[in-house]
Amino acid sequence: MDYFLQQVINSLGWGSLNAVMAAGYTMTFGIIGLVNFAHGEVMMVGAMAAFWLMVVLKLPFWMGCLGAMAGSIAVGLLIERLAFKPLRGAGMITLFITSLAASFGIRTLLIMLVTDKLKPFPIPDYLRGAILLGDIIIFKKTILILVLTFLAGAALIYFVKNTKTGTAMRAMSYDPEIAGTMGVNTERVIIVTFAVASFLAGMAAIFWGIKFGSVRCSMGVIIVVNAFIASVLGGIGNVLGAIVAGFIIGVGETLFVAYLPDQLVGLRPLFVWIVFFVLLIFKPSGLFRPNIK
Amino acid sequence: MQKLKNIILLAAAVGLLYFLDRCLPGFWLTLLLLFGINSILAVALNITNGWANLFSLGHGGIMLVGGYTAAFMTLPVAFKRDLLDLALPGFLLNIQVPFLPALIVGGLVGAVFGSVLALPALRLKGLYFLLATLGFNFITITIAENIPDITNGPMGLRQFPAHTNIWWVWGIAIFLIYLSVRLRRSTIGRALIVMGQDEELASHLGVNLLRYRLYAFGLSAFFTAIGGILWVHLILNLYPRVFGLHLVFNVVTMIVIGGLGSISGAVIGAAIITGFVEILAPLEEGFGFFGLFAVPRLLGLTTLILAAVLIVILVVRPEGIMGNREISWSWIKSQWQRFRRPQ
Numbered sequence: 145m146d147y148f149l150q151q152v153i154n155s156l157g158w159g160s161l162n163a164v165m166a167a168g169y170t171m172t173f174g175i176i177g178l179v180n181f182a183h184g185e186v187m188m189v190g191a192m193a194a195f196w197l198m199v200v201l202k203l204p205f206w207m208g209c210l211g212a213m214a215g216s217i218a219v220g221l222l223i224e225r226l227a228f229k230p231l232r233g234a235g236m237i238t239l240f241i242t243s244l245a246a247s248f249g250i251r252t253l254l255i256m257l258v259t260d261k262l263k264p265f266p267i268p269d270y271l272r273g274a275i276l277l278g279d280i281i282i283f284k285k286t287i288l289i290l291v292l293t294f295l296a297g298a299a300l301i302y303f304v305k306n307t308k309t310g311t312a313m314r315a316m317s318y319d320p321e322i323a324g325t326m327g328v329n330t331e332r333v334i335i336v337t338f339a340v341a342s343f344l345a346g347m348a349a350i351f352w353g354i355k356f357g358s359v360r361c362s363m364g365v366i367i368v369v370n371a372f373i374a375s376v377l378g379g380i381g382n383v384l385g386a387i388v389a390g391f392i393i394g395v396g397e398t399l400f401v402a403y404l405p406d407q408l409v410g411l412r413p414l415f416v417w418i419v420f421f422v423l424l425i426f427k428p429s430g431l432f433r434p435n436i437k
Numbered sequence: 438m439q440k441l442k443n444i445i446l447l448a449a450a451v452g453l454l455y456f457l458d459r460c461l462p463g464f465w466l467t468l469l470l471l472f473g474i475n476s477i478l479a480v481a482l483n484i485t486n487g488w489a490n491l492f493s494l495g496h497g498g499i500m501l502v503g504g505y506t507a508a509f510m511t512l513p514v515a516f517k518r519d520l521l522d523l524a525l526p527g528f529l530l531n532i533q534v535p536f537l538p539a540l541i542v543g544g545l546v547g548a549v550f551g552s553v554l555a556l557p558a559l560r561l562k563g564l565y566f567l568l569a570t571l572g573f574n575f576i577t578i579t580i581a582e583n584i585p586d587i588t589n590g591p592m593g594l595r596q597f598p599a600h601t602n603i604w605w606v607w608g609i610a611i612f613l614i615y616l617s618v619r620l621r622r623s624t625i626g627r628a629l630i631v632m633g634q635d636e637e638l639a640s641h642l643g644v645n646l647l648r649y650r651l652y653a654f655g656l657s658a659f660f661t662a663i664g665g666i667l668w669v670h671l672i673l674n675l676y677p678r679v680f681g682l683h684l685v686f687n688v689v690t691m692i693v694i695g696g697l698g699s700i701s702g703a704v705i706g707a708a709i710i711t712g713f714v715e716i717l718a719p720l721e722e723g724f725g726f727f728g729l730f731a732v733p734r735l736l737g738l739t740t741l742i743l744a745a746v747l748i749v750i751l752v753v754r755p756e757g758i759m760g761n762r763e764i765s766w767s768w769i770k771s772q773w774q775r776f777r778r779p780q
Contacts, residue, residue, distance in 0.1 A: 179564060230752040236564045237492045241689065242751050248686060249744030252737035369575070372568070410583040417572040424565065425557060 146279050151402045152395055157286045157355045159394025160293040164348045165367055166374035166390040167300060167383050168341030174317040174381020175337050176232075178239045179372060182223050182246040184364025185254075186342050190216030190349035191359040192254060195263045205268045212353075213346035219250070220342025221335065229331075247368070254361045262360050265353030285354045296347060297387045300340070304383055309336055317381045366413065370397070373416045377423055378432055385432030393419065450611065458603045466603070467671070472711040473606035474667050479691040479703035480613050481660035486689070487698035487761075488626070489653040490633030492563075495555070495570030496661045496688065497680035498577035503547030503662025504669045504680070505581065508594055510534040510542065511670070516596040524586040536600040540666055547662025552655045559650045574685065581677035593676025601671040609667070613660050617700045618763075629653050630698075683740070687714070690747050696757030701764040706757070714739050 165187065172178045193215030198208035227246050231239060271285045304310040312333045315323040324330045348367075353359050374393045378385030393416060400415040423430070457469060478496070485491045509517065509529050517523050518530045558569035581588050588594075620626040628649050632639040640646055669675045691710045695702030717739045750757065762768065 179568070227748050227752075234751075234755065237567060238751060238755065240564065240567065241693065242748055244682075244686060245690075245744040245747040245751075248683075249741055249748075252740040252744070256737050256741070408583060411579060413579050414576060417576050420572055421557065421569070424561060424569065428561075428565070 147402075148399075150280050151399055153280060153282055153286070155395045155398030156391075157283075157289050157351070158398060159391040160289045161348050161351050161355065161367065161390075162370050162374055162394040163293055163387040163390030164296060164344050164351065165371035166378065166386040166393075167297065168344035168348075169368075169371045170375035170378060170381055170383060170386040171304075171313070171337050171341050173375055175313060176228070176239075176320070176334060177236045178228060178243065179236065180341075181240065181243040181368055181372075182227075182250060183341070183345060183371065184368030185247050185250040186216050186220045186223070186364075187345040187349045187352070187367070188254065188359075188361060188364040189219040189250065190346040191265070191353055191363065192258065192263075192361070194349060194353060195265060195359055198266055199264060205266070209350050212349045213343055216346030216349060217339055217342045220338050220345065223250075224335065224338045247364070251361060251364065258361065260361045262358040265357055265359050267354050267357065271354060289351050289354060292347070292351075293387075296344065297384070300344075300383055303340070309333065313337060369413075370394070370416050373420045373423075377419065377430055379430035382430070382432045385430060389431065450607075454603055454607055468711065468715050470601060470603060470606050470671055471715060472708055473603075473610045474664050474671065475688070475691060475707035475711045476610045476704045477606075477613055477660055477664040477667070478688045479695070479707045480610075480617055480700055481657045481664065482688050483692050483698065483700065483703045484617070484620075484629070484657040485653050487692060487703070488621075488633050489629045489650060491559070491650060491653060492567045493555075493570040493654075493657075494567060494682070494685050494689070495551070495558075495573035496658070497682070497685045498554075498574040499547045499551040499658045499661050500665030500668070500684070501577050501581055501677060501680040502550045503543040504665040504675055505588060505594075506546040506662075507539040507543030507666040508597065508669060508675055510539040511536065511598055511600065512594065513596060513598070516594075521589055521594075523589065533598075536598075536605070536670070540605075540663055543666045544659045544663040547665070548655045548659035551658030551662075552651055555654050555658075556651075559647065559654065571682075574680075574682065578677045578681055588677065591676060591678065593674060595674055597670055597673045597675070599670060599673060601667050606667055606671075609660075609663060614700060614704065621700070625649070625652060633698075687743070690743055692757075693747060694750055694757055696759035696761060698761040699757070699759040699763060702757055702759035702761075705759065710743070713743070717742070 165183065169180065169183055172180050172183075190212035194208040194212035197203045197211040198205065203211075223243075223246050227242050228239065231242055267285070271288060274281050274283045275287075276282075304313060312323065312328045313336075315326065315328055316330060316333055320330055323333075349359070352363060370393055371390070374389040375386045377392065378387070378389035396419070397412065397415045401409055401412050404411060458466070461469065478500075482493070482496055485493050509523070509525055510532075511534060514531060514533055517525070523530065554573055555570070558566055558573065561569055582591050584590070585592075621630070628639065628642075628644045629652070631642065632644055632646060632649055636646060639649075665680070687710060691706035692703050693706070694709060695704070695706030720738060
């Protein structure tokens with residue numbers, strides 16, 4: 145029982161990462177029907193920006209965090225402008241192939257520039273250490289990540305439900321054309337959506353650095369698949385659903401590995417795909433209601 | 438008359454291949470073989486992705502299954518039994534099979550495996566089909582890496598006999614292209630193309646959707662597996678990772694550049710991408726230019742340029758080079774006349 149609880153607690157950090165990524169993912173998915181495989185690379189660029197600021201320029205931690213957000217938002221908007229905007233109205237498959245190409249391109253470019261070695265991600269001392277609860281160890285950084293995830297999730301849900309821009313987003317996810325004729329500035333809403341999604345990816349980059357203590361250029365490969373499957377599991381376009389589903393996937397994956405025999409630990413990537421296929425067969429619309437509501 | 442023309446063309450092709458086989462130096466011959474294999478992969482992928490509108494990214498997994506099946510048959514006994522002691526059934530472990538049966542069995546296993554695993558995926562539409570096949574790709578690679586008793590894990594297999602030569606590659610490639618051209622005019626091909634454009638219309642016209650999807654996927658998977666087997670016996674090295682998303686991405690780029698749905702477009706795309714990747718490959722390693730300046734190692738340059746080219750093509754000319762037209766005698770004649778007498 146202790147082992148189980150300890151595994152669940154350990155997995156909460158990974159679950160938060162998945163949740164934050166999935167929330168950003170589901171927004172672009174819901175609004176312009178884009179399965180954005182470059183989202184992982186948006187996160188990676190943020191992490192690299194933070195690494196550059198903190199390790200190469202030796203700036204303090206908070207500057208690195210700001211840099212990660214700024215880097216992610218910049219690259220997210222750049223991809224939107226260069227790759228997705230000229231393809232407005234094209235089919236979902238064309239958009240997906242474009243995002244795949246963008247993902248490959250950015251990742252390869254960064255690997256060429258700074259190689260794919262593990263890069264240190266220094267964290268301040270107040271995030272080190274752990275709290276003991278009986279036999280269970282809780283790391284301070286996990287608590288911080290969890291709290292920040294909840295805050296971001298609450299803010300995002302408030303933004304989508306209660307603000308004018310959020311309402312416009314929901315209108316667009318129903319029907320972009322009608323939203324346009326009702327006076328929604330669709331291009332502006334798309335840019336805001338990408339900015340918010342990229343901001344969340346920047347947050348995920350910081351979480352990644354805090355959780356693992358290092359970042360690398362190929363870090364976006366696995367998590368983008370997890371985030372995508374979480375966004376399908378949570379109902380496409382449903383922010384709350386995506387966050388819950390992100391936690392389900394993160395915790396589930398950790399438990400899956402924890403209870404596998406040692407020589408089969410390499411099967412870890414299978415978990416999300418099993419979830420995906422089971423989901424497609426039994427409940428293709430996801431666990432929660434689709435569309436941003 | 439038509440028959441005579443075909444025979445003359447075939448004889449000319451055989452003569453040309455014989456000439457090329459004799460005269461080309463090693464690097465260019467390998468390039469020609471890779472071009473042939475890529476043509477096979479692209480034309481086969483075009484059947485599902487171009488005609489039937491079943492956009493698949495799972496063909497890497499099919500190549501993996503076909504490639505390993507053939508590998509178990511053609512590997513020397515000394516390697517697979519004595520050195521690695523793979524956990525294979527005895528009849529596979531103790532014999533070494535010639536290339537043709539290995540090709541056919543590998544192709545069939547790839548086709549069956551692809552179709553069976555695609556069955557749940559075939560019920561899906563559009564994007565979900567694509568993502569399910571992507572999952573298929575990930576799953577086969579992960580499993581192949583984690584059963585080292587059978588596949589030797591990420592270390593992979595070596596010591597293949599170098600079976601692939603110009604006759605196998607281009608024989609199969611020409612046969613597949615001919616088959617595709619005939620298929621396009623046949624009932625099955627037309628049904629596939631209608632299905633790709635409008636499923637409801639196709640089912641109203643009496644096309645059994647599930648059956649034709651299986652036809653498309655099975656045929657495509659068969660030749661994809663054969664392409665994988667030829668590739669393995671050319672490179673002489675096999676490990677699961679090579680069949681990952683990178684490879685699929687390259688083949689998809691070929692058919693998108695050439696024009697989705699066009700057979701000649703697929704071949705043109707294969708020619709462009711093969712030449713491009715192989716000619717840029719030395720550049721990736723870095724070189725010095727007569728001592729004047731040194732170009733540093735640029736690993737990944739081809740991927741970067743390929744990604745940029747793909748995005749530009751999708752934005753500027755989404756129908757590709759050929760659209761869905763084909764190169765034929767009448768097409769060449771009309772182009773020539775337009776060239777002679779511009780309006």
